[in-house]
Amino acid sequence: MLELYHSGLTTCSKQVRHCLREKGLPYKNRYVELWRYENISPDYLKLNPNGVVPTLVHDGTPIINSFCINEYIEDAFPEPPLRPADLKERARMRYWAWTADEIHLQLARLTHARMLQQSVNELSPEDQKIMLDHTPVPDKRERWRVLTKGGYSTEQLDAALDNVMFVFGRMEQEISRRGPWLAGATFSLGDISMLAIVHRISEIHPGRLDRSAFPHLMGWWDRNMARPAAQFVYATGTDEVPKRPPKKSIAGIFEFRL
Ligand SMILES: N[C@@H](CCC(=O)N[C@@H](CS)C(=O)NCC(=O)O)C(=O)O
Numbered sequence: 440m441l442e443l444y445h446s447g448l449t450t451c452s453k454q455v456r457h458c459l460r461e462k463g464l465p466y467k468n469r470y471v472e473l474w475r476y477e478n479i480s481p482d483y484l485k486l487n488p489n490g491v492v493p494t495l496v497h498d499g500t501p502i503i504n505s506f507c508i509n510e511y512i513e514d515a516f517p518e519p520p521l522r523p524a525d526l527k528e529r530a531r532m533r534y535w536a537w538t539a540d541e542i543h544l545q546l547a548r549l550t551h552a553r554m555l556q557q558s559v560n561e562l563s564p565e566d567q568k569i570m571l572d573h574t575p576v577p578d579k580r581e582r583w584r585v586l587t588k589g590g591y592s593t594e595q596l597d598a599a600l601d602n603v604m605f606v607f608g609r610m611e612q613e614i615s616r617r618g619p620w621l622a623g624a625t626f627s628l629g630d631i632s633m634l635a636i637v638h639r640i641s642e643i644h645p646g647r648l649d650r651s652a653f654p655h656l657m658g659w660w661d662r663n664m665a666r667p668a669a670q671f672v673y674a675t676g677t678d679e680v681p682k683r684p685p686k687k688s689i690a691g692i693f694e695f696r697l
Pocket residue numbers: 449450451452473478490491492493503504505506540543579
């Protein structure tokens with residue numbers, strides 16, 4: 440049995456939900472509400488000691504990290520293949536799936552500034568301390584600490600966006616050279632992983648995805664979003680994308696049960 444612990448439209452959750460949908464695999468939908476910090480509850484940390492989503496549980500065994508989870512799904516359920524047969528294409532697929540994981544840190548800064556800062560400001564100092572004390576990974580704790588102090592500077596956020604836009608420029612080049620997919624002829628895990636990154640920028644900096652500046656990238660975006668799996672994954676209002684609570688709280692640290 441497959442169970443997916445995820446948080447709907449968060450970047451890494453989308454990557455794994457998309458992979459499972461492309462494969463047509465049934466799984467139990469286990470929603471983890473980040474706005475209640477359920478991801479750092481003692482029970483969830485037993486599955487994922489990093490306190491992040493997603494986690495795939497296969498016959499009782501947790502698999503973590505969206506990049507590794509999608510590789511695992513491909514190994515365990517090879518049909519239909521999302522890893523190209525051609526070895527050069529396969530190397531490019533891995534490059535793009537890895538790049539998505541790498542650039543995610545920069546993207547997360549931008550996401551936090553646009554979508555989370557306000558709600559962190561609204562937590563009481565006592566709740567902020569409890570949240571930080573329960574955050575296990577030191578680097579992540581430091582990033583949340585910066586948010587409790589007002590967030591990253593404009594220069595730091597501009598630098599993060601520059602890094603993301605550099606990657607989009609590279610995608611534009613690759614797709615214009617080969618295409619129609621990032622690996623070349625074959626739709627792959629590389630497309631699934633990068634789509635989630637581009638989607639987040641479409642939400643928080645839509646002006647940066649200018650069709651005249653990125654004609655090939657945007658053509659790739661249209662091809663991806665036309666796929667039935669992507670239409671489900673990126674839709675709002677499904678069972679997998681429930682409405683967020685109105686305010687962020689730390690209640691889920693104490694209340695979440697596996
Ligand atoms: N790709 C990495 C990163 C995971 C990650 O940062 N997930 C985000 C959502 S996209 C998360 O759980 N954020 C909650 C938090 O940082 O508190 C993985 O799958 O382990």
